[in-house]
Amino acid sequence: MADSEPGVLAAGTTRRMFELLEPICLVTFFADECNEELSALGHRTYWDGYFAGRAAPLGRVPAQVVHAAFYNFADGEAARHIPSAWETIPPEASVAARERGSAASLRRIIGDELADSPGLVRAADLTTKAAMNAPTEGRVMFAGMRTVAVPSDPVARLWHSATMLREHRGDGHIAALVGARIGGTEAHVLSALASGIYPPESFGRIHHLPKERLAAVMDGLRERGLVDADGRFTDAGRETKQRIEALTDELAAPPFEALSPAELDELTDELEPITATLVTAGSK
Secondary structure, three states: OOOOOOOOOOOOHHHHHHHHHHHHHOHHHHOHHHHHHHHHHOOOOHHHHHHHHHHHHHOOOOHHHHHHHHOOOOOOOHHHOOOHHHOOOOHHHHHHHHHHHHHHHHHHHHHHHHHOOHHHHHHHHHHHHHHHOOOOOOOHHHHHHHOOOOOOOHHHHHHHHHHHHHHHHHHHHHHHHHHOOOOHHHHHHHHHHHOOOOOHHHOOOOOOOOHHHHHHHHHHHHHOOOEOOOOOEOHHHHHHHHHHHHHHHHHOOHHHHHOOHHHHHHHHHHHHHHHHHHHHHOOO
């Protein structure tokens, strides 16, 4: 999979790493244990726990900062949860509950045989090596995650380091979107179309927004020639989406440049059975 020279990644390597690591991260959002842990702390809703747990590594920043760092939530959504989610529950407690629940989900889904295997330990070690060697400059969410202690338990460490890399990639994705002048809601429209969801306004992340807001977003994309009169991709829109994804992959490369070609191959081999199990279960 890797090129012959250390520090030089083969085309598609970062995309493959994303495909292998993303199902590990998704247990946080799809499985029950994380939400149960956050609810037990006193968070009233799923979204209270989501914003409190994910934003907590940034510190007690105002909603405007969380909105900027998360990027793709509609105006006002962060303010419905931040800072109120932290008023009675310390951010550190939310971070710990998020980790506990996510690790418990991961262990349950993959089973004890995989969870206790030398292969998982090796995957956790290599994922952590990649994450801890990535630069933090310009990576706000990733830099926040870097301030959280890396767990000693291998299953929790694999989830934690995969999530660090997810935030690193997300920071780069936001940079690519900003460079292409694609706002957060617009990004959801393009992602919906790329996934075959039509009309894109029906996408679960944006369908609840006011019709006037969605209409304005679609009109703006039409004016730029990215979608047609029917709300479908134009060639320019499809090319824009592909360019953003390619740049996201490119910007996600630095962590994996810390691994040798042999280590990248080893990481792929060790992650494949873990990821396959998670994909079959839908990470829940």
